[in-house]
Amino acid sequence: xxxxxxxxxxxxxxxxxxxxxxxxxxxxxxxxxxxxxxxxxxxxxxxxxxxxxxxxxxxxxxxxxxxxxxxxxxxxxxxxxxxxxxxxxxxxxxxxxxxxxxxxxxxxxxxxxxxxxxxxxxxxxxxxxxxxxxxxxxxxxxxxxxxxxxxxxxxxxxxxxxxxxxxxxxxxxxxxxxxxxxxxxxxxxxxxxxxxxxxxxxxxxxxxxxxxxxxxxxxxxxxxxxxxxxxxxxxxxxxxxxxxxxxxxxxxxxxxxxxxxxxxxxxxxxxxxxxxxxxxxxxxxxxxxxxxxxxxxxxxxxxxxxxxxxxxxx
Amino acid sequence: xxxxxxxxxxxxxxxxxxxxxxxxxxxxxxxxxxxxxxxxxxxxxxxxxxxxxxxxxxxxxxxxxxxxxxxxxxxxxxxxxxxxxxxxxxxxxxxxxxxxxxxxxxxxxxxxxxxxxxxxxxxxxxxxxxxxxxxxxxxxxxxxxxxxxxxxxxxxxxxxxxxxxxxxxxxxxxxxxxxxxxxxxxxxxxxxxxxxxxxxxxxxxxxxxxxxxxxxxxxxxxxxxxxxxxxxxxxxxxxxxxxx
Numbered sequence: 418x419x420x421x422x423x424x425x426x427x428x429x430x431x432x433x434x435x436x437x438x439x440x441x442x443x444x445x446x447x448x449x450x451x452x453x454x455x456x457x458x459x460x461x462x463x464x465x466x467x468x469x470x471x472x473x474x475x476x477x478x479x480x481x482x483x484x485x486x487x488x489x490x491x492x493x494x495x496x497x498x499x500x501x502x503x504x505x506x507x508x509x510x511x512x513x514x515x516x517x518x519x520x521x522x523x524x525x526x527x528x529x530x531x532x533x534x535x536x537x538x539x540x541x542x543x544x545x546x547x548x549x550x551x552x553x554x555x556x557x558x559x560x561x562x563x564x565x566x567x568x569x570x571x572x573x574x575x576x577x578x579x580x581x582x583x584x585x586x587x588x589x590x591x592x593x594x595x596x597x598x599x600x601x602x603x604x605x606x607x608x609x610x611x612x613x614x615x616x617x618x619x620x621x622x623x624x625x626x627x628x629x630x631x632x633x634x635x636x637x638x639x640x641x642x643x644x645x646x647x648x649x650x651x652x653x654x655x656x657x658x659x660x661x662x663x664x665x666x667x668x669x670x671x672x673x674x675x676x677x678x679x680x681x682x683x684x685x686x687x688x689x690x691x692x693x694x695x696x697x698x699x700x701x702x703x704x705x706x707x708x709x710x711x712x713x714x715x716x717x718x719x720x721x722x723x724x725x726x727x728x729x730x731x
Numbered sequence: 732x733x734x735x736x737x738x739x740x741x742x743x744x745x746x747x748x749x750x751x752x753x754x755x756x757x758x759x760x761x762x763x764x765x766x767x768x769x770x771x772x773x774x775x776x777x778x779x780x781x782x783x784x785x786x787x788x789x790x791x792x793x794x795x796x797x798x799x800x801x802x803x804x805x806x807x808x809x810x811x812x813x814x815x816x817x818x819x820x821x822x823x824x825x826x827x828x829x830x831x832x833x834x835x836x837x838x839x840x841x842x843x844x845x846x847x848x849x850x851x852x853x854x855x856x857x858x859x860x861x862x863x864x865x866x867x868x869x870x871x872x873x874x875x876x877x878x879x880x881x882x883x884x885x886x887x888x889x890x891x892x893x894x895x896x897x898x899x900x901x902x903x904x905x906x907x908x909x910x911x912x913x914x915x916x917x918x919x920x921x922x923x924x925x926x927x928x929x930x931x932x933x934x935x936x937x938x939x940x941x942x943x944x945x946x947x948x949x950x951x952x953x954x955x956x957x958x959x960x961x962x963x964x965x966x967x968x969x970x971x972x973x974x975x
Binding site: 428466469470471472473490491494495497499501502503505506507508509510514518519521522523524565 | 733734737738740741744745748749810811812814815817818819820821822970973974
């Protein structure tokens, strides 16, 4: 539903300007919830602003539901629900008049009122419908922005940091809302919060310096972590150095970290070579040496570590 | 022009949700009254016309219109709502036109509210109502010209204060284009056709022409095309400044 082809945005002059987005090519299908990750200034928001037709690409193309965003911006905008960063809304309007305005611009006609009632219920805005938006709390303002984005039941939903600055309960609400809507839509959301990606996204993209540098399911990305499939054990009756050397002799083990001994308990983390699982071997080793096993834990890899590694390298 | 009407409605209603509209109308009518009766001496002149009012109108507009136009785009840019507005299915020209028309309708309304002056002179004597209608049309066109200039300036900045001051300067330039302070600046180095061109831009001379009761096609075309040019420029400025 979203197709980006070498999408590029340069701010300023061709020689001295800043290349904010550098040839991003990707496709998002219906049913996908795509998490857009990247450090601040990586080009996430700029990419979203081009897809939604706010900024004009310097080169490359963006198509939404088959419509080119430069050639037919209105058709694209009709099919997108967009929550800009910080959920801007007219401060002196009430949520009611604001949603009514959006419905009129979107020419919703007779079905406007029923849809407004539905989304108001869905994002729980009914208590503040007639208060000026400027008097609302951050959480309610965000809900107003979300209500506006889903008002016309768009095929494509683009959310720029939808949970930024919300408290844990509000974050949870927004995430459940996104999960509810996934399936019938293509959803793209940007975030800094990696647990969010694991919680709601079916696919994650890491972008840095304007380029896509990783693309996969959250699990696949986590698997790029150094500690993916690593095994942490705690055993009794072993000597620290002996444990380390024994672990290192297992063929799938690349390295051993965090070896330490307190009282009779000896701990170590065996890092697996890429593509190897070592839990079985480590278990047999412990059994064969007759050590008393206190703990054995397999790591799946951590997204934040992968994120740091690949966004800071190069 | 898609989407101009909902934007027009929202903007126009927006003037009346906040005290802006009421303050503007009250101040406008108050100053109009002071200028017409105190400074202009409507009664003392002993003539049944609205000249004292229309003589001061351009100067009143010079300060009040930039105060209306300064927020048009600067506020959207500061609040980030411009991103929301321009990602709704509206065309950029629809947005520019909708906002401009709302501001114009609003200033038009405040101009209409000076009707007690018209009633007064009609009660006291037999004024030439053709001249008065012509002057009202001229006033409305002048307001439109100032608002279009103000839209364009407002699109260029996030600061309403800057938008106000710069619009005021440009409007002053247009107002005085046919008069010595502006023309002296160009005399001596600019060729005479430029000076003629500049003096033909004078709002004041155009407005006086309309004030004689002659709604000439030339003046009409002048104001309408000036509005068109500045609104077009506003659209370009918005496109250029979006990224900031």
